[in-house]
Amino acid sequence: MKLHRNSLLTAAAIVLVxxxxxxxxxxxxxxxxxxxxxxxxxxxxxxxxxxxxRPVVTKPAPPSVVLPDPDPVFSGPPSRTVSDVRLPxxxxxxxxxxxxxxxxxxxxxxxxxADLGAVAVxxxxxxxxxxxxxxxxxxxxxxxxxxxxxxxxxxxDEKGLVxxxxxxxxxxxxxxxxxxxxxxxxxxxxxxxxxxxxRMEQDKRAYLKDDVFATPGSAAVWWLVNHPGDVETxxxxxxxxxxxSAAANDLPIRRTSAEEIERQRPTRxxxxxxxxxxxxxxxxxxxxxxxxxNGAKSPTDESHQRPVPRHAPYREQFYSE
Numbered sequence: 001m002k003l004h005r006n007s008l009l010t011a012a013a014i015v016l017v018x019x020x021x022x023x024x025x026x027x028x029x030x031x032x033x034x035x036x037x038x039x040x041x042x043x044x045x046x047x048x049x050x051x052x053x054r055p056v057v058t059k060p061a062p063p064s065v066v067l068p069d070p071d072p073v074f075s076g077p078p079s080r081t082v083s084d085v086r087l088p089x090x091x092x093x094x095x096x097x098x099x100x101x102x103x104x105x106x107x108x109x110x111x112x113x114a115d116l117g118a119v120a121v122x123x124x125x126x127x128x129x130x131x132x133x134x135x136x137x138x139x140x141x142x143x144x145x146x147x148x149x150x151x152x153x154x155x156x157d158e159k160g161l162v163x164x165x166x167x168x169x170x171x172x173x174x175x176x177x178x179x180x181x182x183x184x185x186x187x188x189x190x191x192x193x194x195x196x197x198x199r200m201e202q203d204k205r206a207y208l209k210d211d212v213f214a215t216p217g218s219a220a221v222w223w224l225v226n227h228p229g230d231v232e233t234x235x236x237x238x239x240x241x242x243x244x245s246a247a248a249n250d251l252p253i254r255r256t257s258a259e260e261i262e263r264q265r266p267t268r269x270x271x272x273x274x275x276x277x278x279x280x281x282x283x284x285x286x287x288x289x290x291x292x293x294n295g296a297k298s299p300t301d302e303s304h305q306r307p308v309p310r311h312a313p314y315r316e317q318f319y320s321e
Contacts, residue, residue, distance in 0.1 A: 077103045078117060079103040080101075081101050081102070082098070082099060082125070083099040084097050085099070087128055087132040087133075088132060089133070089135055090134055090136050094177050094181065096135075096143070096171050097170075098125075098128055098171055099168075099169075100128075100170065101168045102164060103165055104116065104163060104165075105154075106161070106162055107156065107161060107162060107163055119157055119159075119164075122157070123155070123156075123157035123162070123164050124165070124166050127150075127155065128166075131146075131147055132147070140172060144169065144171040152169075153165060208248065209248045213241075213244055213248035214249070216238070216242040216245045219245045220238060220241050223237065
């Protein structure tokens with residue numbers, strides 16, 4: 001409820017007038033006060049006015065903040081990290097470098113062992129050692145995945161105190177061993193290449209000796225196969241192919257070509273000189289007869305056994321010409 005300023009002034013004037021009237025008339029003081037209060041109440045009732053409506057200002061509601069639920073806190077199993085532990089491989093000249101995070105859990109409560117972590121690490125390294133001793137050094141990446149899969153399964157130690165397993169398994173070769181292994185692989189490949197080339201050369205040599213140049217005929221056939229239709233050239237190479245065949249089989253070379261025969265044929269002077277010498281020998285044999293003795297041969301028999309001159313065929317050929 002709210003009174004205007006004019007109403008208040010009017011009420012104050014009425015109160016003042018009533019108070020003065022009561023004094024003039026001679027009324028007691030309490031009556032003036034009571035009359036004044038009654039008039040003020042009446043004025044308040046008559047002049048009561050409704051309050052003016054005020055604009056309602058709505059404030060935006062604050063955004064609701066949804067707080068995430070706190071993550072549950074779990075106490076994981078105890079763990080211990082091992083790094084660069086040398087483990088054997090299938091090759092006695094190379095060793096692996098092993099690293100992992102070893103975790104364990106106790107089997108029996110109230111164990112009196114002073115360091116269960118050492119027991120877990122020793123048990124896991126023994127498992128890893130038995131596995132890497134059968135692995136080849138050339139399969140480094142494959143070995144690591146296989147080892148991580150096998151060591152990730154919990155297993156008891158020998159005394160049954162803890163159950164241990166491994167995570168973040170790393171298995172590799174040291175840099176020096178890796179370099180040495182690459183060098184050995186390169187040498188092995190070079191050796192295999194050399195042996196293969198040597199075997200191919202030996203097969204080719206055996207093919208030429210035992211098949212192509214086994215005989216002069218096989219050599220001629222081989223040449224004709226590689227040069228079909230060139231028969232005249234093959235005839236001219238028969239002597240060459242025969243010499244190659246003889247050389248391939250470690251046999252003496254026989255020269256039977258027409259040029260060689262022509263080179264060994266005697267001249268006319270040699271034939272005439274040889275004929276004169278033979279005539280003189282025949283004349284000497286006829287003029288000196290030998291006495292016949294027991295078992296002696298007659299001149300007739302000696303004439304039949306006399307050696308034929310060396311150039312007799314050529315002489316006959318010469319005279320026949």
